[in-house]
Amino acid sequence: MRAEILSIGDELLIGQTINTNASWLGQECSKLGIRIVHVTTISDEKQLIKDAVDEAFKRADLVLVTGGLGPTKDDITKYTLCEYFDSELEIHIPTLQRIEAFFSKRNRPMLDVNIRQAELPKKCTILENVNGTAAGMWFEKNGKILISMPGVPYEMKGIMMEQAFPRLQEKFALKALYHRTLMTQGIGESFLADQVQDWENEVREKGLGLAYLPSPGMVKLRLTSYEGESRAEEIDAYFKQLEERFPNYVYGKEDETIQLVLGRLLSEKKMTIGTVESCTGGSLAQTMVSVAGASDYFQGSFLTYTNELKNRLVDVSKHDLDTVGAVSREVVEQMAKNGREKLGVDICISTSGVAGPDGGTEELPVGTIWIGIATKDKVSAKKFQFGDHRERNIQMTVLTALNLVRCEILGILIEKK
Amino acid sequence: MRAEILSIGDELLIGQTINTNASWLGQECSKLGIRIVHVTTISDEKQLIKDAVDEAFKRADLVLVTGGLGPTKDDITKYTLCEYFDSELEIHIPTLQRIEAFFSKRNRPMLDVNIRQAELPKKCTILENVNGTAAGMWFEKNGKILISMPGVPYEMKGIMMEQAFPRLQEKFALKALYHRTLMTQGIGESFLADQVQDWENEVREKGLGLAYLPSPGMVKLRLTSYEGESRAEEIDAYFKQLEERFPNYVYGKEDETIQLVLGRLLSEKKMTIGTVESCTGGSLAQTMVSVAGASDYFQGSFLTYTNELKNRLVDVSKHDLDTVGAVSREVVEQMAKNGREKLGVDICISTSGVAGPDGGTEELPVGTIWIGIATKDKVSAKKFQFGDHRERNIQMTVLTALNLVRCEILGILIEKK
Numbered sequence: 159m160r161a162e163i164l165s166i167g168d169e170l171l172i173g174q175t176i177n178t179n180a181s182w183l184g185q186e187c188s189k190l191g192i193r194i195v196h197v198t199t200i201s202d203e204k205q206l207i208k209d210a211v212d213e214a215f216k217r218a219d220l221v222l223v224t225g226g227l228g229p230t231k232d233d234i235t236k237y238t239l240c241e242y243f244d245s246e247l248e249i250h251i252p253t254l255q256r257i258e259a260f261f262s263k264r265n266r267p268m269l270d271v272n273i274r275q276a277e278l279p280k281k282c283t284i285l286e287n288v289n290g291t292a293a294g295m296w297f298e299k300n301g302k303i304l305i306s307m308p309g310v311p312y313e314m315k316g317i318m319m320e321q322a323f324p325r326l327q328e329k330f331a332l333k334a335l336y337h338r339t340l341m342t343q344g345i346g347e348s349f350l351a352d353q354v355q356d357w358e359n360e361v362r363e364k365g366l367g368l369a370y371l372p373s374p375g376m377v378k379l380r381l382t383s384y385e386g387e388s389r390a391e392e393i394d395a396y397f398k399q400l401e402e403r404f405p406n407y408v409y410g411k412e413d414e415t416i417q418l419v420l421g422r423l424l425s426e427k428k429m430t431i432g433t434v435e436s437c438t439g440g441s442l443a444q445t446m447v448s449v450a451g452a453s454d455y456f457q458g459s460f461l462t463y464t465n466e467l468k469n470r471l472v473d474v475s476k477h478d479l480d481t482v483g484a485v486s487r488e489v490v491e492q493m494a495k496n497g498r499e500k501l502g503v504d505i506c507i508s509t510s511g512v513a514g515p516d517g518g519t520e521e522l523p524v525g526t527i528w529i530g531i532a533t534k535d536k537v538s539a540k541k542f543q544f545g546d547h548r549e550r551n552i553q554m555t556v557l558t559a560l561n562l563v564r565c566e567i568l569g570i571l572i573e574k575k
Numbered sequence: 576m577r578a579e580i581l582s583i584g585d586e587l588l589i590g591q592t593i594n595t596n597a598s599w600l601g602q603e604c605s606k607l608g609i610r611i612v613h614v615t616t617i618s619d620e621k622q623l624i625k626d627a628v629d630e631a632f633k634r635a636d637l638v639l640v641t642g643g644l645g646p647t648k649d650d651i652t653k654y655t656l657c658e659y660f661d662s663e664l665e666i667h668i669p670t671l672q673r674i675e676a677f678f679s680k681r682n683r684p685m686l687d688v689n690i691r692q693a694e695l696p697k698k699c700t701i702l703e704n705v706n707g708t709a710a711g712m713w714f715e716k717n718g719k720i721l722i723s724m725p726g727v728p729y730e731m732k733g734i735m736m737e738q739a740f741p742r743l744q745e746k747f748a749l750k751a752l753y754h755r756t757l758m759t760q761g762i763g764e765s766f767l768a769d770q771v772q773d774w775e776n777e778v779r780e781k782g783l784g785l786a787y788l789p790s791p792g793m794v795k796l797r798l799t800s801y802e803g804e805s806r807a808e809e810i811d812a813y814f815k816q817l818e819e820r821f822p823n824y825v826y827g828k829e830d831e832t833i834q835l836v837l838g839r840l841l842s843e844k845k846m847t848i849g850t851v852e853s854c855t856g857g858s859l860a861q862t863m864v865s866v867a868g869a870s871d872y873f874q875g876s877f878l879t880y881t882n883e884l885k886n887r888l889v890d891v892s893k894h895d896l897d898t899v900g901a902v903s904r905e906v907v908e909q910m911a912k913n914g915r916e917k918l919g920v921d922i923c924i925s926t927s928g929v930a931g932p933d934g935g936t937e938e939l940p941v942g943t944i945w946i947g948i949a950t951k952d953k954v955s956a957k958k959f960q961f962g963d964h965r966e967r968n969i970q971m972t973v974l975t976a977l978n979l980v981r982c983e984i985l986g987i988l989i990e991k992k
Contacts (some may be wrong), residue, residue, distance in 0.1 A: 169788045171611045172754065173601025174795065174830070177594055180616070184590025194588045197616035199597070230768050230787045231779075269769050291765075310789065312964060337589065348708075351647050352686050362648070370647045371586045372727065378591065413591070433878075439864025440857030443878050447856025450932055450965060458884040461850075461860050461876035463869075467918065471875065501884065515867055547729060548867060 159192045159330055162218035164210055165199040166225035166235055167309060179224045179314055186318065191332045191386075192220065202226050207238045215302050220326070225309035227292035229271035236278070236295070239306055243297050245281035253284060253293045260291060285321035289313045294321060336383040338393045339371075340400060342407040343416055343561040347372040350379075350407070354400065361396055374550050375557035378413070405570050409561060416560045417445050423567055424455035429504040431563070433459040434472055434497035436484060436510040437527060442556050457503050462493070472496040485510050485522050487539045490530030494539075498532040505567075506532045507559050514548045525551055529559045531566055538566075576609045576747055579635035581627055582616040583642040583652055584726055596641045596731055603735065608749045608803075609637065619643050624655045632719050637743070642726030644709035646688035653695070653712070656723055660714050662698035670701060670710045677708060702738035706730045711738060753800040755810045756788075757817060759824040760833055760978040764789040767796075767824070771817065778813055791967050792974035795830070822987050826978060833977045834862050840984055841872035846921040848980070850876040851889055851914035853901060853927040854944060858973050874920050879910070889913040902927050902939050904956045907947030911956075915949040922984075923949045924976050931965045942968055946976045948983055955983075 163183050169175040180197045187194050196217055200206045202225075214221040226235030240247055254276035261268040275291045278284055285294030285305070292308040294317035305322050307314045326332070342350060347370050351358065361368050366389070367382035381396065383389040401408045410419040424431055433442045443459040446452055460471045465484055468474040474492045482488050493508035511527030518524035525544040530537065542558060544551045564570075580600050586592040597614045604611050613634055617623045624643075631638040643652030657664055671693035678685040692708045695701055702711030702722070709725040711734035722739050724731045743749070759767060764787050768775065778785050783806070784799035798813065800806040818825045827836040841848055850859045860876040863869055877888045882901055885891040891909045899905050910925035928944030935941035942961040947954065959975060961968045981987075 165614075168786060169797075170598070171601050171614065172605040173598035173603075173611075174756070174788055174797065175790070176598040177614075181587070181590035181593040184588050186590075188589040194590075195618065197582075197588065197594075197614075199614035201612065228787070228789075229765050231775075232784075232786050266766075269765055271768065272765060312967070339591070348646050348686055348689060349683075351688065358648075367649075369585060369649050370645070371591050372645075373592070380586075380591065435857075438861075439869070439873070440852075440860035440876060440878070441864075443857035444855075444861045447858075447880065448966070448969075452856070453880060456856070456880055458880045458888065459857060459876070459878035461857070461878065463864065463873055463875045467875040470919075471917075500888075502887075549865065550729070552865075 159220060159326075159332060160195050160218045161187055161192045161220040161222060162196040162198065162214040163194060164207075164214055164221055164223045165197065165309075166202055166207060166223065167199075168201050168232075170199045170225070171201055175309075179309065179311055182311065182315060183222055183224075183318070186323070187222075188337060190323065190327065192326070202232055202234055204234060204238045204241075207235065208242050211239075211242060211304065215299075215304075219302055221302070221304040223304060223306040224314055227275075227306065227308040229269075229275055229291065235306060239282075239295065239297065239304070240279040243279065243281050243299060243304075245279040247277040248280055249276050250278040250284055250293065251276075252286075253278060256286065256288075257291045285317050287313050287317050288320065289316045296322070296325065336385075336387050336390065336393075338381050338390070338397065339412050340379040340381075340397045340408060341410040341412075341414060341416070342377050342379065342404070343375060343409055343557050345377065345404070345407045347377050350377050353404075357396070357399060364392070366393065366396075375554045376416075405568070406561075406565055409564055415449075416557055416564065417449050420560050420564050421446065421449045421452060421455060423564060424505075425451075427567065429567070430455050430457050430502075431505045431507070432457045432497060432501035432503040434493040434506060434508040435459060435461050436463060436468065436493070436508075437513045438509045438552050438555050438559075439463060441552050442507060442509060442559055445556050445560070457501055460497055460500070468493065472500060483522070485512060485526060485528055487528060487530075487541070490528040490539045491532075491537050494530035494532035495537045504534065505563060507563055508532075509555055509559060511542075511551070511555065513551045513555075514546055527551065527555045527558075529555065529562060531559075531562060533566065576637060576743075576749060577612050577635045578604055578609045578637040578639060579613040579615065579631040580611060581624075581631055581638055581640045582614065582726075583619055583624060583640065584616075585618050585649075587616045587642070588618055592726075596726065596728055599728065599732060600639055600641075600735070603740070604639075605754060607740065607744065609743070619649055619651055621651060621655045621658075624652065625659050628656075628659060628721065632716075632721075636719055638719070638721040640721060640723040641731055644692075644723065644725040645727075646686075646692055646708065652723060656699075656712065656714065656721070657696040660696065660698050660716060660721075662696040664694040665697055666693050667695040667701055667710065668693075669703075670695060673703065674708045702734050704730050704734050705737065706733045713739070713742070753802075753804050753807065753810075755798050755807070755814065756829050757796040757798075757814050757825060758827040758829075758831060758833070759794050759796065759821070760792060760826055760974050762794065762821070762824045764794050767794050770821075774813070774816060781809070783810065783813075792971045793833075822985070823978075823982055826981055832866075833974055833981065834866050837977050837981050838863065838866045838869060838872060840981060841922075842868075844984065846984070847872050847874050847919075848922045848924070849874045849914060849918035849920040851910040851923060851925040852876060852878050853880060853885065853910070853925075854930045855926045855969050855972050855976075856880060858969050859924060859926060859976055862973050862977070875918055877914055877917070885910065889917060900939075902929060902943060902945055904945060904947075904958070907945040907956045908949075908954050911947035911949035912954045921951065922980060924980055925949075926972055926976060928959075928968070928972065930968045930972075931963060944968065944972045944975075946972065946979060948976075948980060950983065
């Protein structure tokens with residue numbers, strides 16, 4: 159089954175909103191073997207929408223439309239599709255009741271514009287939106303399907319998961335493309351490709367698809383079988399080879415985040431963790447806490463952004479701060495060691511560095527980061543040289559620190575690459 | 576000038592990568608008056624790329640292509656464009672030298688695949704990539720332009736900013752669409768639209784475009800003049816009207832984040848700030864620290880994820896934790912007040928709540944969040960009821976807390992909506 163995503167909205171074209179809907183739909187459709195062949199983004203204009211639907215129907219059996227269903231005057235998707243499918247609007251009673259309930263539950267008055275959201279085309283199946291007031295719409299024409307949904311991500315996701323995907327699965331016998339992903343941290347794309355050349359040649363000869371998907375600090379390796387799940391075991395075996403060769407880089411599979419993998423490891427080992435952060439300013443803690451259930455192992459942190467707080471909250475030596483400076487082995491080791499005691503945790507990670515864009519010197523250029531780790535038995539620290547971009551440096555530090563802790567717990571030797 | 580973005584890569588279609596390049600290009604092009612009329616995403620397949628370029632040239636004068644220039648075997652954009660524009664590859668010496676320098680600076684050996692990246696089509700102008708090894712390419716055909724760039728965001732941005740935009744500005748007399756944006760926090764899209772109905776009608780009658788751009792916790796209002804900057808003052812006056820009517824919701828302009836606005840305010844008032852966080856787990860601090868120069872006002876935080884650390888680090892009463900519980904006015908007020916003293920800051924914000932997805936009860940359902948603020952003169956707390964989504968609840972809490980502090984400093988009365 160071939161599908162096209164049609165995203166409607168000037169805010170997408172002028173870049174005020176990032177099209178995360180398209181990527182989510184791409185992920186979920188892939189899992190069901192619905193192949194997204196095209197993503198198109200256009201403006202909220204009647205003729206453009208009609209033309210784009212025409213084009214999409216030429217390329218695909220299913221068109222997923224997001225956006226333009228809001229209560230405000232710039233939202234015209236519903237009116238345009240009603241015309242396109244030669245239908246007319248009428249009040250859809252269950253939707254009206256749902257909208258009324260939505261507002262009364264929140265103790266808010268219902269507005270005229272919200273009532274108008276219950277006016278829906280006669281010639282479509284209404285897909286209930288439990289998270290908002292704009293209903294989803296399922297149109298059919300010449301054996302092809304168009305599903306229109308609001309652009310608000312969690313409303314769109316609710317409609318797809320609860321309504322649209324079950325109907326699609328029921329209506330079609332969907333055959334799955336089969337993707338598997340291996341997650342690596344700490345090695346660049348070219349280096350990884352170079353080190354796995356023999357493996358890559360073998361994989362490709364066997365007719366599997368391979369893609370390198372780099373993002374800051376990480377490279378994902380995706381293997382694709384075009385014969386569905388039948389080659390799952392083979393793919394597993396190929397991944398296992400890489401895992402054994404590079405235990406320091408390979409940390410997980412299937413888009414698992416490193417914080418999830420580390421969290422699982424900490425839970426298994428019944429270990430607790432905390433952080434003492436300077437340059438990362440809470441990003442390290444926040445990344446760990448983003449995992450549901452993090453309270454099983456994450457206890458708390460000191461964010462010591464200033465030297466004074468490094469000294470006052472976690473007893474970093476004033477002398478060291480004044481002589482070797484905050485961005486040093488001495489300081490991150492004290493932060494980790496003393497933080498570990500004060501937080502009462504098994505493992506404490508510390509960070510201190512020059513995230514940028516300002517504050518770099520010849521000795522400590524922007525991107526210089528020290529990461530410290532304290533456990534019951536030892537305190538260690540490593541220095542890294544990242545780049546010029548503040549956000550990227552913070553992100554690299556967080557990912558690197560989480561992988562360092564994972565390797566520390568598993569007793570894997572880290573080599574810098 | 577009409578432009579189309581052509582994003583190439585299976586990773587975009589199956590949603591493993593979010594197309595942030597398209598939104599960045601949309602933003603930057605808008606500023607120069609280049610109107611993005613279409614964004615197309617397709618697979619790494621030769622014929623699809625050629626067809627998409629054909630289609631794009633029908634709709635637009637400029638085609639911005641991202642992706643498919645990496646050193647690995649799945650990257651075919653360069654070879655395809657070389658064919659499309661009827662050219663052939665040859666080693667481009669300056670690029671080869673740059674690649675050599677790139678690797679020697681990083682003390683890394685240069686690989687064969689990297690040398691091949693210096694093989695570039697004869698019939699194009701090479702756009703230097705200072706951040707990576709894949710050069711940008713500028714092709715011309717029948718008065719239309721195609722620019723091909725790597726998909727790695729900061730490499731693409733470097734090529735656009737340093738090379739492509741200056742050339743485009745020089746070559747064409749670009750007339751600007753003029754957008755202005757007003758930022759609001761704490762009021763939903765429908766409510767805002769309802770409250771500004773009179774204003775909206777007037778603005779539209781005057782021929783300005785208005786769009787509501789909602790995201791969790793925020794609504795942006797965008798006014799567009801189709802006659803360029805000539806209506807800037809008029810737009811400013813319209814924005815001023817809303818600012819005066821809703822000082823509690825309207826916090827800024829032009830995509831300024833609330834952390835930036837608050838940071839500026841704190842710097843002006845020479846005030847320092849810190850946080851004591853439970854449910855937000857560092858997100859509040861991290862959001863403030865994401866602003867370059869945050870060290871002028873942000874000092875540090877306690878992240879007290881467990882009750883034990885709430886008591887041990889910031890002296891929250893054990894009795895209160897045991898009786899009224901961690902998610903209560905009593906506890907967030909103590910967190911803010913004691914945290915303020917221990918951090919030695921002028922203002923301290925505290926958070927405690929049920930972020931979800933688990934842990935809700937009938938009395939304290941998921942989404943219940945208390946936010947506390949302590950200043951020299953007073954300690955206050957407010958309770959909020961957000962939704963069911965963990966990430967969204969944390970984000971809403973952070974934005975709401977930052978706006979509360981802004982209003983507190985400015986002496987604006989907050990009404991909940």
